[in-house]
Each structure stands twice: as C-alpha cells, then as structure tokens.
Amino acid sequence: MPREQTVRPSADGSPTSGRKSARTRERILAAAAQVLSRKGWAGTRLVDVAEVAEVQAPAVYYYWPSREDLLAEVVTVGQQATLEHVVASLAALPEDASALDRIDGAIAAHLEVVLRRSEFSLAAIRNAAQLPADIRERQLVGQRAYADVWRGLVEDAVAAGELTADVDARAARMLVLGALNWAPEWWNPERGSLEDVVATTQHVVRRGLSTRR
Amino acid sequence: MPREQTVRPSADGSPTSGRKSARTRERILAAAAQVLSRKGWAGTRLVDVAEVAEVQAPAVYYYWPSREDLLAEVVTVGQQATLEHVVASLAALPEDASALDRIDGAIAAHLEVVLRRSEFSLAAIRNAAQLPADIRERQLVGQRAYADVWRGLVEDAVAAGELTADVDARAARMLVLGALNWAPEWWNPERGSLEDVVATTQHVVRRGLSTRR
DNA sequence: CGCATGTTTGAATCCACATTAGAAGAACGG
C-alpha cells in the first residue's frame, strides 16, 4: 500500500511534481478520467487505463482497492474541480460586479473547466446517469452543492432585478447548465477558440435571461 | 431466423400490434432502449434487456445476430424517431408560421420526443460519445441530417431578420440543442408539466436569439 | 389431428476482463 504521506496539493496538478509514486498515482487517475469520459463507466477497462498511464493493469491495485474505487475518485475529483474553479473565478471578480457579470463569470469558468482544464469534469458529467447506485448517491451530494452555487447566482440576479422573473428559475438554470454541459459534445478547438464560445454563450444567456436589452 | 415479412410499420408502435413474433421483437428492442439509456453502451447486458422484455437472453439471437446489432438498431431508431417527429411537427405548422414560430415548434417537438415519447431517442443521445467506432460513424450521418434541419431553421430566421445575426450561428444552435438534450437529466414529470418546460424553453431561446424584444 | 416451420429455452462453451499472489525491480537510509 502506498504510504500515507502529506502530499503537497501541488497547485498546478502537473504530473511532474511530488515524489515518483505520487506521480504514478496521478498518471493513472488522469488516464482513468480520459478513458472514463470516452468509454463510459462500464466500458472503462483497467487495461486501457493502464495503457494510457504507461503501466501494467495490476499497478492500479497498489493505489486503489478496486476498479470501482478508482473510477469513483475520478468522478469526485471531477465534481470538485468544477465547483472549485467556478467558485474561485467568482471570488476573483471585482467587488462591484453585477449579478449578471457574476453569471457571465460562472459561464466562463464552467466552460473553461469542462472544455479545457479537466477530463475529470467531463468524465463526471458524462457518466452521472450511469453510476452504480451507491456511487450515484455520493455524486448527487456534490451535484447539489454545485447546483446551489448557480441557484444563488440566479436568485441574486432576480433580486437585483437584472434577470427576468417571468420564467421558472429552476428550468432556466438547468437549461443554461445543459447548454454548458453539452458543449464538449460539439466544441472543437480547431473550429473556434474557447474565448469565442464563452463570449457567444454569455451573450445568448444574457439576452435569454436578462430584463433589459 | 425470423421470416422476412412486410411488417406494417404500426403507426403507434405499440407492442400489441402485428404478429406475435414481431411483438416480441419490439418488446426486446424497447427493453434494450430502456437499459441502454440508463446503463450506457458497455453496461447494457443482454440478461438485463431480456429480463425487461420478459424473455430469456438467447431469444435475442433469434432476431439479431449479435448484441451489438441490437444496440445499434436502438440508436438508429432513436435518431430517426427524433428526426421524424420534429420534421412532422414542422410540417404540421400553418403555412404562415414565422421562422421563430418554426423554431418554437422544433423545440417543442424535440423536447416531447426526448422527454416523453421515446427512450430510444434518449438512448441515442446519451450514448453518442460511447459508440464503437464503426457504429459511431453511421450515427454521425444521422446526426448530420438532424443538424441540417436545425441549421435550416436558424438560417431562415436569420434571413428573415427575426434572429440576431451577431452571434456565431453554429454555436448558438448547439447551445440550444445542448439545453434540449440535457433536459432528460433534470426534468421530472412529478415536478412540473412537460408543457411548462416547453414554454419556458421557447421563451428563453426566443429571447436569447431573437432580434426584437 | 399431425406434420412443418417458426419461436423460445436450458445447458454448455468460451473469452475477456478484474483481481490475487508472489517475484522482480527501484529507491533510499545506513
């Protein structure tokens, strides 16, 4: 078993920091995220993960007790990555940002994480519906936490009168999140810059939800 | 092997029409759609499908040469169901419907098919990214055909000046489709009527894309 | 009724994985 040791959370998360063992672990985890996001929960074979991680399949068991634990961690990390990046981005906004500006910020952050930063997040999103019951339950907790962030954003905007109150807030929120979560299915870095997608999305959402033109 | 016979396409698709053998086939196919939409491509076991269809697993092989063929058919049917329902709904609109009205119609039709009418369509949507390469290729053809319908809708609306030309049409289109395709992940008949979701979606999209208020 | 063809099944086969076990390789402190 890997020695329990305080691994400095390596701000960049790059697989070149920390001791070798920790790096292998990261490599496997990242490989699992990649495969999971493409092949789905049941379709993710340890052999494939291992191949991507440049390791033999049994190496996985040095770090995780089972395949399921590995995949579950991918999902957890994916959820946290999204939540944390969005929250951090919001925190970085100027104090006087309007409620709509904050929504713009959240849109940008969500798209960044899902499209560029993290296959983990993509793996978590795409597989939510396919998780085994017990894992799904834990997943729902994280999902609710994230939903709360957005609920707050929307409520604030409504309260500030910046956002139309004449549509069901939950539905509107989910429509937006749907548009965001679906982006990985069609966006391709070759066809257009991430910045453009972000701008378009902000534009459309703003018009779709805001009170003024 | 099942006798090749002209099966009247049973307008309603209910499993109570046609000869018994054909009904069994339908039952298995529908069961496969249900399981596929929940468990993903690799997670769909014939035993589960068979159980839902109230049949033993080997019965599948009387109708399809392999599990893969069965699942592939589910995807094809799902795509066609969506395309056909949307096209039919558009055709049913009054001649003088505006371009934006037609988009409203397409939104309603797409949501209906995905949320109520067909687990097939849901199975096709959720698994697109997980299909084995060869099947995925065929799938892309159908997907393109459907995308063309929407491209047409959007182009018409832009041409008619009813839709803002200041955003990337492709991105806008995909954002909308994303919002629609994501609906099954959160919509629950208990929490609100389908009609409400449709109305909200139409409202938000209209505002998000149209030129006038 | 009774055969012929269509349909479904239970039991057997077979293979692709996850997982285990034990040995071989690194790294590292003395």
Place this chain on the structure above:
DNA sequence: CCGTTCTTCTAATGTGGATTCAAACATGCG
C-alpha cells in the same frame, strides 16, 4: 555497497456475460 521498504511486474485464478447448440414448445396449415 547492503538491507529494507516501496513500487511495479508477470503469471495465475475466477467470474460474468456473450454466444452456440440442440432440444422443447408453439402455431398454423393440410
């Protein structure tokens, strides 16, 4: 350098699940 501990591998093991097969069951037609 040398032993000890950490890390990874190769070679089994075991199981789940797709597929095959031949027998049982239905159905319809003479």
